[in-house]
Amino acid sequence: ITEMTERLEEVARSKDAVRSLDVDVAANELRRIIGFLRSRTGHDFSSYKRATVMRRVIRRMQVCRLDSLTAYAELLQETPEEAKELFSDLLISVTSFFRDARAFEALKHQVIDCIMDVDQADSTEEGVRAWVVGCATGEEAYSLAMLLLEAAHERNLQIPIQIFATDLDEGALATAREGRYPRSIEVNVSAERLARFFVDEGTHFRVRKELRDMVVFAVHSVLKQPPFLRLDLVSCRNLLIYLERSLQQQLYTLFHYGLKSGRFLFLGSAETADTSTELFAPLDREARIYATRPRGVPNLPLLPQYPTPERLTHQRPTGTAAFDGPQVVVAQHAGALERSGPPSALVDAGGTLLNLSPTAGRFIFHSAGPPSTQLASMVRPELRLDLKLALALALDSRRTTLTHSVTVAFDNERRRVSMHVAPVVTSAPSIRQALVSFLDGDVVDDEDGIIGAEELRPEEVPRLHAELKAAQEALVASRSGHDATIQDLRATNEELQSTNEEYRSTAEELETSREELQSINEELHTVNAELKGKLENLSVAHSDLQNLTAVMEIGTLFLDAELRIKMFT
Ligand SMILES: C[S@@+](CC[C@H](N)C(=O)[O-])C[C@H]1O[C@@H](n2cnc3c(N)ncnc32)[C@H](O)[C@@H]1O
Known part of the structure; x- marks a missing residue:
């Protein structure tokens, strides 16, 4: 005491x-x-x-x-x-069979039926592939396996069904592989399913081998290991609520990459993919079921905790060499490309400079006046016109251009420079960017400047110059008129967007509070389970004490501090 x-x-x-x-x-x-x-x-x-x-x-x-x-x-x-x-x-591993029964009912009708409505003849060799991310002790993966098996039997369909169920928690995965659950699962699993998919072992129910063989459990971090591919369904429930928003976004890109086109994402009741509308369309918002939108060129998104060389220096190897090896090589390859490739710049859809490679600085030349963030106004004057036109082609028509080389005067020499301007393929088709590579040619001697001039008749040169100048001026004028209209439209658009953002941020605040409540709720579940365990221990100790006093046959008085009798045998 x-x-x-x-x-x-x-x-x-x-x-x-x-x-x-x-x-x-x-x-x-x-x-x-x-x-x-x-x-x-x-x-x-x-x-x-x-x-x-x-x-x-x-x-x-x-x-x-x-x-x-x-x-x-x-x-x-x-x-x-x-x-x-x-x-x-x-790793809060709270879970249960058919958690959120209504959502699982919707999953059965809108997803499982759709996946299984294939002709035996049409079905691919791969069959059906699903990934349960953060599967904890396995109940969710087995629930899914039951639904898929029931649907296959109803249709008399014999196709391979594979469920990959992954988690960080090795202890939870061991329970999942064992497939042995307490009798309390009767609350969530119908008597019919218990009889069909479980063996009654007295104190426990054990998942039958037929169902266990459908699920492969593996230790896997969704944040740093490559996703499973060619999937029909990703079920990632009640994991995203623990992650920051930016990380949630990256995982949506990852899931989109792993899923076949038009296939399904199943989230927890407090999670939403409504922030990734370019990747997923809602199928049943209430049940948190989404379908992938068709994608452009598939592009492996950067894993949220991708082991770049910097990250690797402070991360211990975790025995996942099979996954880490190729990623390190990819990171080294990207680093080498950056170092030995031509100087380059990345711009967004509005032509604003986003990033410069380490050696591209010498192509930048700020003119007098307020500094601009537009790359086409920041490059050396000789390159500006060509760059404007090439960027318009890359960003508006998604066309790649190699500009003619022009002579650019650097501080102490003149060099021929051309530019390769290409649209960038990103995993989100709505994001438009362009990559400008500066291709540095030879030094121009003064003689080079007049090569070929003898082929022209001398009296034509001034006229051609004048024509060229006029054409360039006309182009610049029409371009600036166009720019002004675009600026007006952009301003209106920005106003609309900011109003929209305000609405969205209010909605996000509400959503965050909801997620927070859900995660607190899950924590309370674990605390509750601990308390239950303690209560059970107490009641065992109490009954031991009672048995002891019964067999001792010694009269015993229990007194309080004032020597008053509290209890006697
Ligand atoms: C609250 S449980 C959800 C269990 C189940 N999906 C459900 O909804 O019933 C969250 C699970 O996510 C797992 N988890 C957390 N971070 C993870 C990561 N980076 N990769 C894989 N699993 C993770 C935890 O170990 C935990 O088992």
Whole structure:
């Protein structure tokens, strides 16, 4: 009892300490903690929602009887076991069979039936392929397997069905592979399905082999390992709610890449792909079912925690050589291309400069007046007209142009320069960008400038010059008229967009609160499960005590502090 009061005091103290944490200090310490965790486990939680990570860290602090984040960071640095504990606390693996029954009902009618409505003859050798991302202890993957198998039997269809179910949590995956679940699953699985897909083992139900063989469980981080491909369905439920918005967006691109055209994405009840309308069209908003929109040229999106050389230097290898090897080579290839390719610049749909390669600076020449962000107004004057025309072709008509070489006067020499301007293929067709490569030719001698001049009659040269100048001026004038109209349209468009953004941000705030509530709810589930376990232990101890007093046959009085009888045998 003395220990208990001490322990309660400690918990109260650590709660007070946590409440009085300075926000900036807390943010710094949290960053350190996430860094240690990354170096110990190889997994980076920096883009998981801060509030969730903070709550889990505070929980661990209380378990370890620490009252400052600094002390906890030190403990984490020194104790590998604590990193494992925090890691598994962060992976909240709450799940159940047919979680959100209405959504699964909608999935059955709108997705499973559609996938299975194929002729035996038409079905490909690959059959049906689904990916359950963040499958926890496997209930979701088996629910899906049951639906697919039922649909195949109804149609008398014999095609291969493969479900890849992945998670970071090895312990949860071991439970999933075992396929043994407590009797309480009767609440969510109908008696008919229990009889058909499970073996009653008395205290437990075990998933039948037929169903287990359909699902391949694997350790896999959706943030840093390549996606599964040629999929009919991706089910990623109640994982995105833990991630920052930007990371959610990247995962939508990844899922789109993995899915066949027109195939399906199934999300959790507080998640939405409405922010990626260029990739997914809603099929049933309420059930969170989406279908991929047709894509342009498929392009492997950068994995959210893609192991670039910089990231690799502070990440421990995690035994996933089969995945990491090719990615490192890809990163090295990209780096080498950047270093040895021609100087280049990336511009957006409006011609605004987004990025310059390291050696492209010498092609930039700011004229007097207010600085512009338009690449065509920033390059050396000799290149401006050609670049304007080539950019218009690349951005408006998606055509690649190689401009004629022109002589450009650099500080102490004159060189021939041409430009290769090409539209950039991005994974989102609505994003338009162009890549301008500056192709640097030879130095121009003064003699070079007059080569060929003797082929022209001398009296024609001034006339041709004048004509050329007039044509160029006409072009520039028409272009600037065009530019002015575009500017007006753009201004109107921007106003509309900003109003739209305001609406969207209000909607996003609401959505974020909803996600937050859902993740708190999941955490409460785990706390509840822990409490239940403790209650069970207590009742066992109580019945042991009762048995002991019954067999002892010694009269016993239980007194309180004032020696009043509380209980007697
Ligand atoms: C709340 S559970 C959701 C379980 C199930 N999808 C459902 O909705 O019932 C979230 C799961 O995502 C997993 N997870 C978290 N980060 C992950 C990552 N980067 N890659 C794969 N799984 C991850 C966790 O281990 C956890 O099992």
